[in-house]
Amino acid sequence: MITLTDFMLVSAALFCLGLFVVVSKKNAIQVLIGIELMLNAAILNLVAFGKYDRVNNGGQMFALFAIILAAATTAVALAIILNVYRQYKTIDPDKINRLKD
Amino acid sequence: MTATVANIDNSQIVTLVLTAVTLPFVAFLINFLLLQKSKVSGWVSTAAILCSAILAVKILIALWNQKPITAQFAWFQIGITRYYAGIWLNNLSVLMLALVPLIALPVHIYSTAYMKHDSGYGRYFTYLSLFCFSMMALVVMRSMLLMYAFWELVGFSSYLLIGFWYTRESAAAANKKAFIMNRIGDIGLLVAIMIIYAMFHTFNMDRIFGEAGLIRKSSINGLVWTTLFEHMSAYWQYVAAAGLFLAVAAKSAQFPLHTWLPDAMEGPTSVSALIHAATMVAAGVFLLGRFLPFFNGTELHILAIVGCLTAFMAATIALTQNDLKRILAYSTISQLGYMVMGIGIEAYPSALMHLVTHAFFKCLLFLVAGIVIHEMKHIKEENNLDIDPQDIRHMGGLRKKLPLTFLVTIIGALALIGLPLTSGYLSKDGILIHSFEWSEDNVNRFAFVPVMAVITTWITAFYVTRMVVKVFFGELQLLKSNPALSLHLTDGGLLYKLPLIFLALCSLFPLFSFNPLSYEHSWLFNGLASNFLVQKNNYHLFVPIIVGLGSVTTMYMAYLSYGKHKWAFPQGGFFNRLSSNEWYIDAFYSRVVVKGVLAFSCALYWFDKNIVDGLVHLLERIGLFLSRVSAWFDKYIVDGLLHTVAAIVEAIGNFARRFQNGKVQYYLYSMLLAVVIVFVLKLLIWS
Incomplete structure (x- = not known):
């Protein structure tokens, strides 16, 4: 029997992997992938907690809603990355340090 | 004579007197302002003194043996005390008023010829008119204050004329000597006037010394000098008399202040004739005449003795002098001695x-x-x-x-x-x-x-x-020695x-x-x-x-x-040397007084340089030292504190700015770290 804890552990592992990817990768696309991983960890949690709302299936509804939002944000993020590339001729987040000072 | 007087009333007389006195002053102004370089100046002065002389003689005839005339107007006021300027005409003053222009007139005429080729012709007559004005004003003044002013002016114009040929060193020295010696007398006169004013509360000489004047209501009992207004120690009366004596001795060249007169012969001879023989030197005797009731018996005896001594001394000095003018100067001193003695007796x-x-x-x-x-x-x-x-x-x-x-x-x-x-x-x-x-x-x-x-x-x-x-x-x-001399x-x-x-x-x-x-x-x-x-x-x-x-x-x-060269004085004897060296009085003054004053001023100079300046320098050093200390304090303590603060802030800033490196991942990482730390701490505290 797969328990809630197992789901939570998988979700936590997935979140940590996503976080690691976001922090460590030298490519903005990969960072975006890391974000998607963390988002999916959150969605997995929503679905797992959805067993406590069998009537309205709130968990599943929120998961669907989040997936749609993720698709939208990814589209916007890709557009930003494209513009960043045009501006800096690179998408390495280490080189883009205009936020300094 | 009474008929003449009846025709001229007092105000006319006063106008005449003022005109007579002012005319030389007008001449002085004209010469001073317009005619410095012109030969007309001589005739301007002469004309002025001629008119003055005529007026003065007229006044003398009108007022001789008449009741004294006084006139005055309020001059200025201090507090509730009014001071008057006025004239006092009695026999003495009208006599002097006539004498001065009568002597000055021939001297002026003589001078126009005598000074003809001198480059300072205009200047000479300017000074001469100034002198005549001062002298004539001096003799008619009623207020002691104004009399003192003209007394000073007379001395000053005499100073100018002694040093007329100011490029000569001896003339410059002589006029300085005359001026300094006259200053001694002036101070005496000033002191006397102040004491008399303090005692009688008025500067009007006729109120004090005139007939039935205040002086007759004052007395000296024991050690107290009493007048209608005040009483003071009798010593003040002696001080005032001594001051008057100094004034007379300086102006009328009495022993011991006579030594300026022979040196004053450095001036033009016509000046010597007018000022240093006839008029100015008589001012001292005139002063005695005005202030005569002030002196008591002993003081008069002293005057008599000093006058007699001066007369004798100057006569013996005149015996051996070889300078023509110096002989005459000493005979002047001698005759002035007679006059002072005459007052004294x-x-x-x-x-x-x-x-x-x-x-x-x-x-x-x-x-x-x-x-x-x-x-x-x-x-x-x-x-x-x-x-x-x-x-x-x-x-x-x-x-x-x-x-x-x-x-x-x-x-x-x-x-x-x-x-x-x-x-x-x-x-x-x-x-x-x-x-x-x-x-x-x-x-x-x-x-x-x-x-x-x-x-x-x-x-x-x-x-x-x-x-x-x-x-x-x-x-x-x-x-x-020069047989081939040409003489004209x-x-x-x-x-x-x-x-x-x-x-x-x-x-x-x-x-x-x-x-x-x-x-x-x-x-x-x-x-x-x-x-x-x-x-x-x-x-x-x-x-x-x-x-x-x-x-x-x-x-x-x-x-x-x-x-005839029948006999001669033995040369080189004690008396001969005493006389030809003018009783060694000048030598004594230059040895003792001048040297003493010089030594005193040297001592003062030393004191100034070493003590006064030394104190200042010491203060300066202390100030410098203190400012150095405070500069050090400022630099190392105050500034140091600020610099320390600044350095700390800078260090913190430098430390903090390292986090602001603009790398998104780094920020995220930091955030994560902070969350983890908070989490760990929370765990630790809870457990």
């Missing part, structure tokens, strides 16, 4: 009469000296000689070359000696006779005074004869002759008395002597005879010695 009318007569004949003698020196200068310049034109040893035999000059000299000399038929006889005998009476009144305690005075007249006869003989008799001494000597033009003749006539008896042998018949004496008792006694017979015989004897001796 309470022979007030005789003393003032001597002042008047002396003014005429001494002015005459100086003008003669001017001509002689002028001619000697001509000889010197024509023949390129290196001589002192004033030295009588070079002169002689001028009798034939300068006949008129010689004639008037004889008149002047006889008047100076005091032989009958001259004015000098009248006044000098008055003083001498009175001195014997005075000595008798004082139980012969001061018998030496009249005796010394008589001896002095004999000495006077001797040195005057010596001078006249050396200048006019015998042969011109210069011819002995004349008496000079009318401008020279007229003043001489005028003064010579004034030196004879008719101007003063129709009886040539009795001074009591002189109008001048009677006018001044109204309050004085005149006793007839044997002295009136014996004294003139003794004086006359003695004088004639010494004159003959002098003639034998210097004219």
Whole structure:
């Protein structure tokens, strides 16, 4: 029997992997992938907690809603990355340090 | 005479007096502002003094033996005390008022010729007019304050004229000396005026010294001096009298302040004639006349003794001098000594009469000296000689070359000696006779005074004869050493002759008395002597005879010695050296007083440099040291603190800015770290 804890552990592992990817990768696309991983960890949690709302299936509804939002944000993020590339001729987040000072 | 007076009322008289006094001042202004370089200046001054003289004589005739006239207006006010400026005309002041322009007039006329070729012609007459104005104002002033002001002005114009040839070092030194010595007297006068004002609460001299003046209601009992207003220690009266004496001694060249007068001969001779023989030096005697009631018996005795001593001393010095003007200067001092002595022995009318007569004949003698020196200068310049034109040893035999000059000299000399038929006889005998009476009144305690005075007249006869003989008799001494001398000597033009003749006539008896042998018949004496008792006694017979015989004897001796060379004084003896070195008084002053003052100022200089400046320097060092300490404190403590703070802030900032490196991942990482730390801490605290 797969328990809630197992789901939570998988979700936590997935979140940590996503976080690691976001922090460590030298490519903005990969960072975006890391974000998607963390988002999916959150969605997995929503679905797992959805067993406590069998009537309205709130968990599943929120998961669907989040997936749609993720698709939208990814589209916007890709557009930003494209513009960043045009501006800096690179998408390495280490080189883009205009936020300094 | 009363009819004349009735026609002229007081206000007219006052206007006349003010006009007479102001005219020379107007001349001074015109000359000073417009005519400095012009030869017209001489005639402007002369015209002014001529008008003054006419007015003054008119005033003299109108006011002689009349009641004193006073006029005044409020001058200024301090608090509730009003100060007045005014004039006080009594016999003494109208006499002096007439005397000054009468002497000044011939001197002015003479000067127009005498100073003709001098480059400072305009300046000379400017100063001369200033002097005449000051002198005439001095004698009529009513307020002691104003009198003091003109007293100073007289001294100042005398200073200017002594140093007229200011490029000569000796003239500059002489005018400085005269000025400094007169300052001593001025301070005395100022002190006396202040004390008198403190005691009598007024500057008006006629209120204090006039008839029934305040001075008669004051007295000295024991050690307290009481007037209507105040009482003070009697010492203040002595101090005031001493101050007045100083003033008189300085202005009238009495011992011990006489040494400036012989040096004052550095000025032009005409100036010496007017200022340093006839008028200014008489100001001291005039002052005594004004302040006479102020002196008590002892003070008058001191005056008499000092005057007598001065007369004797100056006469003995004149015996051996070789400078023509210096001889005359010492004889002036000697005659002034007579006047002061006359005041001291309470022979007030005789003393003032001597002042008047002396003014005429001494002015005459100086003008003669001017001509002689002028001619000697001509000889010197024509023949390129290196001589002192004033030295009588070079002169002689001028009798034939300068006949008129010689004639008037004889008149002047006889008047100076005091032989009958001259004015000098009248006044000098008055003083001498009175001195014997005075000595008798004082139980012969001061018998030496009249005796010394008589001896002095004999000495006077001797040195005057010596001078006249050396200048006019015998042969011109210069011819002995330079036989090929070219001589062009004349008496000079009318401008020279007229003043001489005028003064010579004034030196004879008719101007003063129709009886040539009795001074009591002189109008001048009677006018001044109204309050004085005149006793007839044997002295009136014996004294003139003794004086006359003695004088004639010494004159003959002098003639034998210097004219005929029958005998001569032993040279180089003690008395000879004493006399020719002027009693070593100047030497004493320069050794003791001048050296003392110099040493004192050196000491003051040292004190200034080392103590006063030293203190300042010490303060400066302390200040510097303190500022160094505070600079160090500022730099290392105050600034250090700030720098430390700044450095800490900078370090923190530098540390903090490392986090702001603009890398998104880094920020995220930091955030994560912070969350983890918070989480760990929370766990630790909870457990």
